[in-house]
Structures are given as C-alpha cells and as structure tokens.
Amino acid sequence: MTEQVLDAGEHHAPAANSGRRITVRPHRARSGLASSFKTPLWHRVAERTIAVLALAAIAAIALIFIFIAREAVPMFWEVEFAEEVEIRDLFFAKEWNGYDEPVFIWQPVGEPAKFNVVPLFVGSLKVTLLAMLMSVPLGIGCAMFIALYAPRAVREVVKPVIELLAGIPSVVLGFFALMVLASWAQATFGFHFRLNAVVAAIGLALTIVPVIFTIAEDAIQSVPQTLNEAALALGARKYQVALRVVLPAALPGIAAGVVLGFGRAIGETMIVLMASGNAAIMELFDFTTSVRTVTATIAAELGEVAQGDAHWRVLFLLGVMLFAVTFVLNIVGDLAIQRLQKKLTAES
C-alpha cells in the first residue's frame, strides 16, 4: 500500500522531484524490481542474497535481545541475588530504614543497595515526552515550509543545514546543553536545578528535529502532484491545499518520522547523561527537576560493576526493559500508521 502512494509521486512528477532529490532511496526502487519478464538467474541469486541479509538483521536483533536477557534473568533464581535484593523492591515503593514513608529509590551503592527502576523510567519518559513536544511541531512545521512554501534558494540552503544538525555528535550537543543552555535556562526561567529535564529535552530536541524533518519532508514531497493541482484547480488557496490535502495525504509518513524520533529520543544517552543532572528523583509532574534516565544509568554504572553482581543483573534488566518499551512502542506506532494508510487509500 505504501509503495503505491509513494510510487505514484515518483511517476507523475519526476521532473519536479529530480532537481530536489540528492540521494536515491532504495526502498522506492524495491517494487520496481518485480517485473513480468523472465528473470535471469543472477537476479534470482541477488534476490535470495538480499533476503538472507534482511533475515540477518532480524537474527541480529533476536541475538542481541537474547544476550542481554541472558545476563538479566538469572536474578529470578540466583541465591546470591535474592540475598541482596528482593525482586518486588525493583518495582514497588518500600519503607526503608531511615525513611518515614514508602519511597522509590535508586541507590545502588550502599547497605542495603536500593534498586528501584521506577524513577529511572519516569525520568526517561519525562525527558522524551518533553523533547517530543518541542520537536514534533518544529520538525513538521519545518518540513511543510521547506516542501511547500520555501523558494528554491531558501530550500537549498535550509534543508542541508537541518540535515547537518543530525550529523552533530550527541556528545557535542550534550556539552553545549551542559555549558551554555543550562546557564541560559537558569538565568531566564530561574530553575532550582541548573541541569534538569527541560535542558536535556532541548538538547535532545536538537537531535530529533532533523530526524522528523527529513522523513516528514520526504513524505510531503511524495504526495502526488496531481492531488495538489486538482485542489488548486478547484479554487483552494495554498494554505488550504497544504493543510487539508497535502498534510493528510502525507500523514502516515510523518507519523513514521515521529515514531522514529521517539525511538531516537528514548535511546539517546550522551545528551541526557551530560545535561539532565542525573538525580533519580521520583517526581511525575514537575519537569524542572533533575532526572536520571535509564540510558544514562546504564552508561554511567555498567563500567563499575563486577560481572554477575546483583547490580550488574539489574542494569541488564534495565536494558531488557528499555528494549521492550521501544519495541512495543514501535509496533504500536507501526500499526497506527498502517491503519491510517488504509483509511486514506480507501478514501481516495
């Protein structure tokens, strides 16, 4: 279904697109391979090879998952682990010695060590949500402007520059957020924490905007020119065409960009490690507190622990859970996109 829509764009408006496209995207060519004439042998060999390579990717993912899980699951039967940590304390609040109420605490060094993963996931989701709130409107807005409104000269400057943003190493963005953004944000908004979820989210947004922009812009470009022209011929204004014709038609592609951006955001490590302050505070609604994300925790602590330790197992459990969260969200996103596509193609 996807290919039909996209290919239609390719066939009907090759002249309009040829000047803009810099790279050739292989997935466009894929459906073109299937042909009615008799396939030569080397074609079939090539197809098989490609199929094997594709399966290798799946196998790699499965293996990665298995190897991460293998380090985590012994916690459920190991005696050494049970001596140190109770499984339920990983997920539920507990009233520890010296505290007056049940608390969610991540304090992996100490007697007893406290490994509650909830504040870490709260931290990750807070930063990711905030970053998405900033980057989705910005990315889509940019894409619409560049694809539909911008004069050629502007487009040829702005588009590569935004895509260049994706090429900035995250450690550089993290450093920028840590040294410059944090001071500016504290001076402007008077945050109690100099390093907090907002600062980290701004840093993150800088990496996600190009992801969303690139894919959304592609999707908008791929909307058949005929739709555009038909709407204009019926007397629609340019903004009406943009909002009511092009945007809905490009929505599945844009949604795909958003899903990809989300995956990038929740998996990003360096920026949050540097700019979020890394305090595991259990606070759901205040976005100006410091946060400790799952990824930053793994990055900061995995180097320290002895293999097979309780701490080691919990860190791998965090990895497994992060893996699962991203996987489920991706599948949900994918299903939503497919449903959207069906609806759109049925209408047209």
Add this chain to the structure above:
Amino acid sequence: MTKAHPHRSVFLILAAALAASSCTSGKSREGAEGSEATPQTRASSTLTIKGSDTMVILAQNWAQAFMDANPGKVLQVSGGGSGTGLAALINGTADLANASRPIKDKERKQLMKRRAAEAQEFRVALDSLAVYVPAANKIESLTIPQLKKIFRGQTTNWKDVGGEDRPIVLYSRENNSGTYAYFKEHVLDNEDFAATAQTLPGTAAVINAVSKDVGGIGYGGIAYSEGVRTVMVAPPDGDPVEPTMENATSGKYPLSRFLNIYSADEPSGIAKEYLDFVLSPKGQAVVEGVGYYPLPREATAAAE
C-alpha cells in the same frame, strides 16, 4: 517505508550500549605514542592502569614520568571511577587499579573467586576531601553533622547553617566513584544521599557545576579546587579545620584519606617497577605537583 523502523530504533539501543562501553574506556590516553616497544617486548612492558577519576591526572603524570625514565615501557592509564578500576582488576582487564577508597570485602572475595588472587593495597598519596561552594557564598565552615543533614536532604536552605536565605543545590558524584563512597561512609554514616543530589561524572564536573550555581555545594579531591571556595570542616566535637597539607598529614582534617593502588597478588615485573617509582621521592614529588599531598615520611618507610 514504514517497515524499516523497528529495526532502526533497536540499533539505537545497541548504540546506547556502545556509548556505555566507550564512555568508560574513552579516557584512556595514547600511551603507545612515541614508544619504541617491539612486538616481542610489548607483552611484558605494557601495563594497564584503571580506576579513580580523582587520581587520573595524578596517575597520568606518574605514567608519563615513568615512561620518560624507562623508554620502551608502555603504561595505559584511564579513569572511570574507583569501582570501575577495581571491577576491571576483578575482571582481569587491568593490571593495577587506582582507588580513592579502600577495597570492599565483597571485592576482595570476588577477586579471589574469579582470579584466585589476593588484593594487595599500596597507599600512594594523601588527599583531603574538600567541600566546595561557589566563590560568592560567604559561609566559613560546616560541621560534619551539618554536612550530613545537607547531603541527606534534611537541611535545604543555606540560612539554616548560617548562610544567606537561598535553597541548597546538591552536587554529588556518580556511584562508581570512590569519592562518593568515602563521603557516604564518613559523612553520611552510610545512609543514602538525598534523591535530589545531582550526580556528575568526575570532580571537575562537580567543580564546574558548583562554580556556576549560587546555591550549589559539592565535594571532591583537593587538587581540583579552582574557581570555587573550599569550606573549613569541623569534626563533630572540634573546631573548623582547613584542608591544608599539614592538617591532612597530622590527621586533624576530618576528611583526609589515602589514595591507593591495588594489584592482584604481589606485583611483579613492570607493575613492581611502577609502584617502586610511585613511592620513590621522585614519584612523591609528582604528587605535590598535581596538588595532592605526598605520603608522610613514616608511611613511605612502612611501605618499603
């Protein structure tokens, strides 16, 4: 078009894991540069040292001086934290571990279990763990109980300890840090840090954060104290003491500690040569150059 995404974000997790591993090894310096080691001599002339971030600059200076004096020998020094160094010693990926805290019993046992080796401790320098506030904060001294309440999150305003009316912002170290462990043991009596304590990778990061935050307070090795003020610290039943060399050497300053190097079993070969160099007057001169305190005479004599 849509089908490719789940895989790509899965790779992002992989990337995160890679970042995790490179994060800890990224600080290793290019020890091989300029050395004349031939492949045959390399195995016996290469030493990997890992551990405390507090000691990383010190260890790099030692390694440089040692390599200058012994051409052909290669030392690789990296940081990551005392826990990281000891974990590397246990896992067999480092020959020596720098640690700004004593080894734990658990780590001793793990070393015995995994490598059938006894951990050997060498005290190599003296440090005063300093408490830092921004230059603008006029507070003179804090007692250990006050520090405990501050870092436990029970005292949250500077006016409660004799300062201005301003909320306190806590800066702590990552929990793989020996400095973190030392502070937790000696100041917090092994109770937990407040959840609001921000954890930063390395003393330099703490100093930088404190210097930029008017309400900030942090702690770290004495050699780093630039751009911030160190506060005098009073033991529970005594007068405020400044973290100077005399006070550290005499044991008056309540938060002075030894910096250690650990080896698995008695060091031999290049590891022994390196340790002898570290404890020699030349090696101890390096300590002072970096900003820590050389070992008191008796301690050096005892080590030899």
